[in-house]
Amino acid sequence: KAGVTQTPRYLIKTRGQQVTLSCSPISGHRSVSWYQQTPGQGLQFLFEYFSETQRNKGNFPGRFSGRQFSNSRSEMNVSTLELGDSALYLCASSYNFGGTSYEQYFGPGTRLTVT
Amino acid sequence: QKEVEQNSGPLSVPEGAIASLNCTYSDRVSQSFFWYRQYSGKSPELIMSIYSNGDKEDGRFTAQLNKASQYVSLLIRDSQPSDSATYLCAVNQAGTALIFGKGTTLSVSS
Numbered sequence: 113k114a115g116v117t118q119t120p121r122y123l124i125k126t127r128g129q130q131v132t133l134s135c136s137p138i139s140g141h142r143s144v145s146w147y148q149q150t151p152g153q154g155l156q157f158l159f160e161y162f163s164e165t166q167r168n169k170g171n172f173p174g175r176f177s178g179r180q181f182s183n184s185r186s187e188m189n190v191s192t193l194e195l196g197d198s199a200l201y202l203c204a205s206s207y208n209f210g211g212t213s214y215e216q217y218f219g220p221g222t223r224l225t226v227t
Numbered sequence: 228q229k230e231v232e233q234n235s236g237p238l239s240v241p242e243g244a245i246a247s248l249n250c251t252y253s254d255r256v257s258q259s260f261f262w263y264r265q266y267s268g269k270s271p272e273l274i275m276s277i278y279s280n281g282d283k284e285d286g287r288f289t290a291q292l293n294k295a296s297q298y299v300s301l302l303i304r305d306s307q308p309s310d311s312a313t314y315l316c317a318v319n320q321a322g323t324a325l326i327f328g329k330g331t332t333l334s335v336s337s
Contacts, residue, residue, distance in 0.1 A: 145324070145325065147327075154327060154329040155271070155315065155327040157324045157325065157326070157327075160324060167322070168322075168323060170324065200270075202270055202271070214259070214276075215261065215273055216261075216273070216317075216325060218263075218270040218271050218272070218273075219270060220269075221270045
């Protein structure tokens with residue numbers, strides 16, 4: 113079974129620009145979560161989508177948004193980029209049964225650098 | 228604020244020894260517990276999940292859960308240099324987000 117895929121793998125943007133990252137989950141997984149990882153803050157939860165609905169949201173500003181499509185693929189968008197948005201953005205997918213998401217499997221991540 | 232605490236390390240063990248990694252969590256109603264391994268420059272890889280009190284073994288890895296003490300641990304037997312990585316503890320309850328600790332760095336010397 114193919115793993116979680118993320119595109120692009122690397123991205124360099126300028127302050128004030130916006131960026132869209134893409135995630136394709138493992139086949140059969142309907143839950144997709146996004147995380148930001150920085151050396152200082154560790155892994156921080158951004159949001160989770162299940163069946164095209166945002167189910168949970170972390171403590172990030174509204175510049176961070178996401179969506180999920182009917183095929184479970186997900187995108188996240190960051191508008192008006194700031195230097196502090198430089199990070200590794202990770203997507204994880206999980207199997208969901210009865211409203212409960214189980215083990216999460218991570219993609220390789222997108223390394224975003226804002227200059 | 229739900230928290231997951233881990234000793235940042237580094238935890239240094241010689242090859243062949245047992246490495247013991249610990250994690251405490253603040254949310255008493257947490258139901259699911261996971262250990263991830265992350266090599267430098269890579270994404271986290273799931274190595275163990277545990278849902279009920281007691282021990283769960285998988286090869287050289289044993290996860291131990293004590294809900295009364297709000298404590299979960301990971302034992303790595305016969306540690307190898309290839310086990311050198313950062314180990315992340317993660318916790319959640321049904322329908323909520325997975326909360327990660329900041330990780331413990333393990334160094335296994337040959």
